[in-house]
Amino acid sequence: MLETSARLLRLLSLLQARRDWPGVILAERLGVSERTVRRDVDRLRELGYPVESSRGTDGGYRLVAGAAMPPLLLDDEEAVAVAIGLRAAAGVAGVEEAAERGAAKLEQVLPSRLRRRVGALQAYTEPVPPDRPGPAVDPAVLSVLAAACRDRERLRFDYRGHDGSSGVRVAEPYRLVSWGRRWYLVAWDVDRDDWRTFRVDRIAPRTPTGPRFPPRDPPEGGAAAYVARGVSSAAWRHRARVLVHAPAEVVAARINPAVGVVEDVDGHTCVLATGADTVNSLAVHLGLLDLDFEVTGPPELVDHLRALTARYARATATAAQGSG
Amino acid sequence: MLETSARLLRLLSLLQARRDWPGVILAERLGVSERTVRRDVDRLRELGYPVESSRGTDGGYRLVAGAAMPPLLLDDEEAVAVAIGLRAAAGVAGVEEAAERGAAKLEQVLPSRLRRRVGALQAYTEPVPPDRPGPAVDPAVLSVLAAACRDRERLRFDYRGHDGSSGVRVAEPYRLVSWGRRWYLVAWDVDRDDWRTFRVDRIAPRTPTGPRFPPRDPPEGGAAAYVARGVSSAAWRHRARVLVHAPAEVVAARINPAVGVVEDVDGHTCVLATGADTVNSLAVHLGLLDLDFEVTGPPELVDHLRALTARYARATATAAQGSG
DNA sequence: CACTTCAGGACAGAACCTGTCCTGAAGGCT
């Protein structure tokens, strides 16, 4: 009977909406006998959607994850949220194609009143156009790498250099990190006996994975900070080591870890190793520290700081002297 | 027969995956007669999921949006994308609760191999914790406002001021804008005869909506820029009008529109009206212009610029004089 | 006009569904 099919969907919906349902409540909600509810639960199970049950006080039924994705029964608000979210997911490396497909699938069936709401919510949610996407990353590769991280299994993979050459690397993976537009793998490079960061889009894993390895102390600050330091500094065209007249922890608290590394000197001064894409950015951002500092090099930074000093001096030359 | 239910879900899945299916192909895919396919299509229709059809060459069936959300049949990759997207959607004002519910619903049934993939993809996708959420916005209010914008219908609403008072406003809505953690409505205020920006969380719409109105020239630069100018400047604790020794278009090209307004003076100088939360930020960011400028007030800014100048001068005092 | 496709009735035969009634079993609390 068609009502059987409809009821199965409603049952699935109820089971998705909340964890535990006693059979008698389900029978009330579905308008059938408890025996029929038990039959329906069996039907869901035969369809591949596992329904667990427990007896006794506070017993009941609950839907759990099985081997297959069941149909997703969403209410109006949730459907809107999924539509919004799929738009956002389209910008995430590794899932953009699936997100586009999912979005198309959803929009095809979204009731018009919900589609209007999605349109409203999406309007100007991201007023600045997203950066162009990074290199395509095969989701299967990400999956393999993620599993190796979790299971602490040694990896062997072909790794393409930026010059096009390729070599085999052996590594003990620690974490995957999404930074900016790219995915990175932070791993212990077995041959180099040190931590390394690998671009995921340059990795071609070899199978099978290798033997398991014991956990290792992670890089200082964790994988994200490690990648951030390596990636940002790699991108900088201008670098400097600046003596700051303040304790290291004060300086560290004022900067984003991606901006630089702070090294203590004598407890009340420290060195900030930092950089930027332009010498002006570098010079100006030092001002954001709001702390005294000294720069002795590189020469072009010194020159620019002197020019900036002169500009700031001219800026206030016509202002009244002193102030209340 | 249980197979009827299963087949309906498979049919729904096929119809969601692609636009047009001739009946004979569906019959092959589902392993039934074409007559049964027609019965199944009728069953979907009775369940509230409209299936359109067309006859003749290139005819076939397609699923369209109806009054209700059908079950969403996602493949593995799409399910991962939805899970990722719902996490992202949880940060969007107006849908965070529904997104959390949707995410919980999905994770409850996501097969474990997909859950691991979601975990991998989400790892460090947003290394910086999101700002605390803005005021709750009723999605129904957003929906009403969005519909009024689309249909160009005059609105009447109760509007709470920041001091708690409330008054009735009459406006011709133009756009909804999400800026930072809040939603804004940009509308023509009928009584004030000018554009205004309204905080959506302070709006209580009155029904019914009013008469339609003809389209009006939008605010300069569009609604988002309009909100950006108004909102950023409202938040600034320190403001300044700075004379910049460069043409207005050069200066405008170097700043984010949210940072300030540029007014031409004489073709080769202009005034930048800008601001920041701290006097140091204001002072330092003027340096990012990389252009000569003059500041005559306010006094605390002048003082700080002089202090900054002295700091920059000290910074290079020990460096070698001159450079190649 | 010919070919493509969907729409849907009629029929025989097969299969399924439901509510009722009942026994059995497991979990938790006293």
Add this chain to the structure above:
DNA sequence: AGCCTTCAGGACAGGTTCTGTCCTGAAGTG
């Protein structure tokens, strides 16, 4: 241990639905 809560599932009668086959009708397109 006993009692109460819940799920598990068989047996049965009665009723309903489903399927494939066959067919006519209709609409769209070239």
